[in-house]
Amino acid sequence: MTAVIPRTKAASLNPLKSSQPLGAALAYLGVDGAMPLFHGSQGCTSFALVLLVRHFKEAIPLQTTAMDEVATVLGGADHLEEAILNLKTRTKPSLIGVCTTALVETRGEDFAADLSAIRRRNADALAGTEVVLAQTPDFEGAMEEGWTKAVTSMVDALVPPNPERMVSLTQVNILPGWHHTVADIEHLRDLVEAFGLEPIILPDISGSLDGTVPERWVPTAYGGTLVPDIRAMGRSVHTIALAEHVRAPAALLEARAGVPFTVFESLSGLKAVDRFVALLARLSGRPVPARLRRQRSQLQDALLDGHFHFGGQKIALAAEPDLLFTLASFFAGLGAEIALAVTTTGSSPILRKVPAREVLVGDLGDFEARAAGCDLLVTHSHGRQASERLGIPLMRVGFPVFDRLGSQHRLTVGYQGARNLIFEAANIFQANRREPTPQSLNPFRDRRPTSEDTHDSHAQTAAR
Amino acid sequence: MLKDKIADMFNEPGCEKNQAKDAKARKKGCSKPLTPGAAAGGCAFDGAKIVLQPVTDAAHLIHAPLACEGNSWDNRGAGSSGSDLWRRSFTTDLTELDIVMGQGERKLYKAVREIAQAFNPPAIFVYSTCVTALIGDDIEAVCKAASAKYGLPVVPVNAPGFVGSKNLGNKLAGEALLDHVIGTHEPDDVGPTDINILGEFNLSGEFWAVKPLFEALGIRIRASIPGDARYLDVAGAHTARVTMMECSTALITLARKMEERWGIPFFEGSFYGISDTSDALRQTARLLVSRGADPSLLNRTEALIAQEEAIAWARMEAYRPRLQGKRVLLNTGGVKSWSVVAALQEIGIEIVGTSVKKSTDEDKERIKQLLKDEHHMFESMAPRDLYAMLAANKADIMLSGGRTQFIALKAKMPWLDINQERHFPYAGYDGMVELVKRIALAIENPVWETVREDAPWDREGNLTESPLLQAGKGVIGSREEADPHFLAHHRKKFAGAGADDMAEC
Known part of the structure; x- marks a missing residue:
């Protein structure tokens, strides 16, 4: 088991985390006609909004209860009610996803009771709009936890019990993680449909944050999971959870409506995808289509061609737990060494399975301080400072990626996604290959009295 | 008290807009109450950080749970010609345990120590936020103690998000500079043509296109606040002879109080546009001469303006x-x-x-x-x-x-x-x-x-015209017949x- 080292220092330097309510907002954005609402001061919303825009290059619907000093002292239920009613009038959303913030959670109120009172008082005014709650203070968790809470809250609020276990035999629930891209979700839909199954994907950012140009101005999320489809999830034949952090909503679907579930910790490696495809074949009773069998063969070939570049490479990884596990497994599976693994929060059970000596709960300051001598940095765009100062190339993954275009269209799951990852990383290795020099190969190079430069050994370990 | 400070901001006599109001309207303040569910824009903390963070060699420590800093760091394109310390992000990243156990102040104190020891910056700015203000952390006291202990200025910036808008935060940041920074350092090279520029953020490094104009006239920028500023330059800003203030509402109170306290006259100006740039140079020269600089500066300034304007207009004419x-x-x-x-x-x-x-x-x-x-x-x-x-x-x-x-x-x-x-x-x-x-x-x-081109099929995917026929007519790509928007464009209505x-x- 991998050791998980908790954070001990007081000053966090260059945070790795994005906040918990941001993760919840992202999940709500994958529902058609939804409007996420932060219960906090306007800055909480503004910062999250700007960051989402920088990543997706899209207008992001996100609103605030605009808590001021007086409301902070006296209580924010009035602001919450006013915000919900204003949103209903102005944007007519199908769903308002409330995310609490550190400000209101520090004050501490019974938000669930407030919300049900608001719903009761305004039953007519709010007809046709679901209001759900995720308690996501910034002082705990990060993107993953926020995503989990929002997805769980939607299942909890919308999926009715199914005591008779009425089942639609071709309907399958798919629960992606926050780190799955638009391209990933589109691909998963294709995979499931290739077996004649009908997926309900919750949330489905492939319809909402995929960068299309609609013919009119739409103030809410457009595209995404339909609210009636969420209500129908209890009648699915199976739930496929695509990350450890969506186990909770999958388990809730089982408890609520008896839908059995399977969790896939990663879909970026050959064996994991095999299991996924086999499950689809079993659920549908159909053979694996020729197209998929061909994609599998292409991945085998990419693994063969690619492994030359990975063997012995030292990788420094920093990501949220499930993404960390996925990428660490990917790199380790091609012979690279996970020399450094940093993550955001320490509670996920998946961390124990990361193929590294230890996982450090920390920030990009810790990452930078320990990554010297590695061949590749793998984290989000904020890793650029470390990359510049250390002179080590950076592969951008996760959120936020604000200084490269197209991160939402990067395919990372399935046979094709795994193949893409191999090519992407191998190309970075090739672009940064250090050619041997007489100095770097001189057998006496490390025997000088003061051997100050550990980087010299690089040229030796670099894959050919 | 923060409350008094805010009332003071709203009472700004230097603000034209404020002076146009009657006493009652003035008392209500400048910030309109926000509408829940229909609000946009940043908070006071955001505004304070915007004004101070481009001080490039200082460390900026945000005393808050994650979101205040974690969601917003390294996101502005101000240029630095020196240190990159300001681009690093420091936060106490308070956890639930810290808040429940009341360990905020201790963690802050420790964080200051860690930064002082690891980076040895000329100063650390410490920002309070909603949560740390709500739980009553006394950042002023912590800063004072840490400053004494570690021998560097630790500047409290008291602008928690919930007190108001970004603009109010700008002003509160100015107050922090006035209370704790400006006037704390005596430069040894004070001259008769030193000036300050307030409200210059050096976005995309644009101040570097202006600074040489001043230098060509022998005018020294003592402190550009905050763009590409060094802490000690800001601390010595009280020795300048003239202040130019850009982006007027943000730092007007700072400019006025610097005039009151150190007798530095200020004017509002801008570097956007040809005539504004010339005016800025002209006013600076005029004020410097009125305070004893060599009067030949006026003629040299006019000569430079004439020369640079002619070049700029000639280049613009090409467009x-x-x-x-x-x-x-x-x-x-x-x-x-x-x-x-x-x-x-x-x-x-x-x-x-x-x-x-x-x-x-x-x-x-x-x-x-x-x-x-x-x-x-x-x-x-x-x-x-x-x-x-x-x-x-x-x-x-x-x-x-x-x-x-x-x-x-x-x-x-x-x-x-x-x-x-x-x-x-x-x-x-x-x-x-x-x-x-x-x-x-x-x-x-x-x-x-290209993007306005309609697809050659309708909403149902049925082809709208036979591509072969269209090719024969040779009108592929022409939108004039079909699109009323395109027509309107050409009518110049x-x-x-x-x-x-x-x-x-």
């Missing part, structure tokens, strides 16, 4: 054929710099609309004169209306901040960022030429024709003010 008659929609919340508008009109651009949300009555009067048609003025426009206006092709380009970017883009309309996220320097003479060039490049980009009206600006 006239490309931009004559093009229609610009300005959506900035209130243009302060009329010389940008004037310069655009000078080369034949029409202004078909401008927002006046943040403008004073005097500003509005000036807009009326400039635009001839006051219907082109709007308080603020709902995204839906803005989209409709752009989609109906009532402008050739929108200049605005990032917030409305996607309204233009989704309407398939050229857009140019003139706000803090922009990637090009627009200050000074060269900056104005750059702006004109960027407008031309944006409008002329062939991508607009929005003829506005012409270039000749601009002589006096």
Whole structure:
């Protein structure tokens, strides 16, 4: 088991985390006609909004209860009610996803009771709009936890019990993680449909944050999971959870409506995808289509061609737990060494399975301080400072990626996604290959009295 | 007390807009109450950080749970010619346990120590936020103790988000500088032509296009606050002879109080636009001479202005054929710099609309004169209306901040960022030429024709015309017959003010 080292220092330097309510907002954005609402001061919303825009290059619907000093002292239920009613009038959303913030959670109120009172008082005014709650203070968790809470809250609020276990035999629930891209979700839909199954994907950012140009101005999320489809999830034949952090909503679907579930910790490696495809074949009773069998063969070939570049490479990884596990497994599976693994929060059970000596709960300051001598940095765009100062190339993954275009269209799951990852990383290795020099190969190079430069050994370990 | 400070801000006698109000309106303050569910914009903490963080060699420590800093760091394009410490992000990242156990102050103190030991900066700015203000952490006391213990200035910035808007935060940051920084360092090279520039953020490094103009006149920038500033320069800003203040509402109180305390006269100016840049140089020289600098500075300044203006206008003239008659929609919340508008009109651009949300009555009067048609003025426009206006092709380009970017883009309309996220320097003479060039490049980009092209099928996917037939007629790509927007574009139904009206600006 991998050791998980908790954070001990007081000053966090260059945070790795994005906040918990941001993760919840992202999940709500994958529902058609939804409007996420932060219960906090306007800055909480503004910062999250700007960051989402920088990543997706899209207008992001996100609103605030605009808590001021007086409301902070006296209580924010009035602001919450006013915000919900204003949103209903102005944007007519199908769903308002409330995310609490550190400000209101520090004050501490019974938000669930407030919300049900608001719903009761305004039953007519709010007809046709679901209001759900995720308690996501910034002082705990990060993107993953926020995503989990929002997805769980939607299942909890919308999926009715199914005591008779009425089942639609071709309907399958798919629960992606926050780190799955638009391209990933589109691909998963294709995979499931290739077996004649009908997926309900919750949330489905492939319809909402995929960068299309609609013919009119739409103030809410457009595209995404339909609210009636969420209500129908209890009648699915199976739930496929695509990350450890969506186990909770999958388990809730089982408890609520008896839908059995399977969790896939990663879909970026050959064996994991095999299991996924086999499950689809079993659920549908159909053979694996020729197209998929061909994609599998292409991945085998990419693994063969690619492994030359990975063997012995030292990788420094920093990501949220499930993404960390996925990428660490990917790199380790091609012979690279996970020399450094940093993550955001320490509670996920998946961390124990990361193929590294230890996982450090920390920030990009810790990452930078320990990554010297590695061949590749793998984290989000904020890793650029470390990359510049250390002179080590950076592969951008996760959120936020604000200084490269197209991160939402990067395919990372399935046979094709795994193949893409191999090519992407191998190309970075090739672009940064250090050619041997007489100095770097001189057998006496490390025997000088003061051997100050550990980087010299690089040229030796670099894959050919 | 923070409350008194805020009341003080709202009572700013140096603010024209404030002076136009009666006593009762003034007491209510400048910030309108926000509407829950319909609010936009940053908080006071955001505003404070914007003003102070470009002090490049200082560490900026945010005492807060994650989101305040974790969601917002390294996101502004201010340029630094020296240290990169300001781009690193420091936060106490408070956990639930810290809050419940009341360990905020201890953690803050420890964090200051860690930063002092690891980076040895000339100063650390410490920012309070909503949560740490709510739980009653006394950052002033912690800063004082840590400062004494570790022997470096630790500056408390008391602007938690919930006290108000970004603009109020700007002002509270100015107060922090006044209370704890300016006047704490005596430079040993004080001269008769030293000046301060307040409210210059050095976005995209644009101040580097202006600074050499001052230097060519022998004028030294003692402190540019905050863009590309060094802590000690700011601490010695009280020794300057003159202050120029840009971006007027943000730091006006700071400018006025510096005048009161150290007798440094200030003027409001701007480096956006040709005539404003010249005015800024002229006013600086005039004030310096009035305070005892060599009077020959005045003539040298006029000579430099004449020379640089001639070069800039000649370069801009090259764009006239490309931009004559093009229609610009300005959506900035209130243009302060009329010389940008004037310069655009000078080369034949029409202004078909401008927002006046943040403008004073005097500003509005000036807009009326400039635009001839006051219907082109709007308080603020709902995204839906803005989209409709752009989609109906009532402008050739929108200049605005990032917030409305996607309204233009989704309407398939050229857009140019003139706000803090922009990637090009627009200050000074060269900056104005750059702006004109960027407008031309944006409008002329062939991508607009491509993205506006309708697909050769309808909503159901049925082909609208036989491709073979169309090829025979040789009209592929022509939209003129089909698209009313395209026709409207060519009819120029929005003829506005012409270039000749601009002589006096």
